Amino acid sequence: KFLYLTGLRVGEAIALKWENIDLKKGLISFYNQKSKRYDIRPLLSPAIELLMEIKLNTNREKVFIYTNTSCIFFYRTQAHLWGERDENGNLKKERLRKYHLHQLRKTFISTLVASGVSLEDTQVFSGHKDPRTTLAHYVEYRYNKIAERVNNVVEFSLPQ
Numbered sequence: 001k002f003l004y005l006t007g008l009r010v011g012e013a014i015a016l017k018w019e020n021i022d023l024k025k026g027l028i029s030f031y032n033q034k035s036k037r038y039d040i041r042p043l044l045s046p047a048i049e050l051l052m053e054i055k056l057n058t059n060r061e062k063v064f065i066y067t068n069t070s071c072i073f074f075y076r077t078q079a080h081l082w083g084e085r086d087e088n089g090n091l092k093k094e095r096l097r098k099y100h101l102h103q104l105r106k107t108f109i110s111t112l113v114a115s116g117v118s119l120e121d122t123q124v125f126s127g128h129k130d131p132r133t134t135l136a137h138y139v140e141y142r143y144n145k146i147a148e149r150v151n152n153v154v155e156f157s158l159p160q
Contacts, residue, residue, distance in 0.1 A: 005047040007108035007125055016063040032127050039127050
């Protein structure tokens with residue numbers, strides 16, 4: 001849930017400590033592993049609520065505990081939700097390999113754009129230095145939506 005609500009990379013979320021989170025201001029500071037710099041990012045309300053719930057139920061320094069069984073849990077959940085089975089009832093693993101935790105980041109970023117969040121704001125949430133990175137790797141164009149928006153704004157008339 002946290003990855004989906006923040007767009008953080010898996011490693012960035014795993015490294016988070018409570019001292020990096022200001023729930024009152026709704027801000028999170030973390031080490032951006034890809035750019036090798038520290039970033040500050042706003043938190044959405046559902047992410048703040050989730051973090052408050054986690055904080056109430058733990059007293060550890062780190063926000064999340066990561067173990068090898070975390071991945072096993074993810075793949076079991078994935079198998080339950082999307083797994084196809086062969087004639088013997090065994091999971092077809094080819095299908096499972098298509099899904100990774102990083103896809104939650106892509107879903108988060110794509111959802112921002114699809115909901116009308118500007119490219120600049122999406123770039124801030126994703127932590128990209130260059131908006132072309134956001135466009136090239138995370139934004140799935142929905143051409144019918146683009147045409148619909150343009151038609152609502154611009155009125156074209158054929159010359160007589």
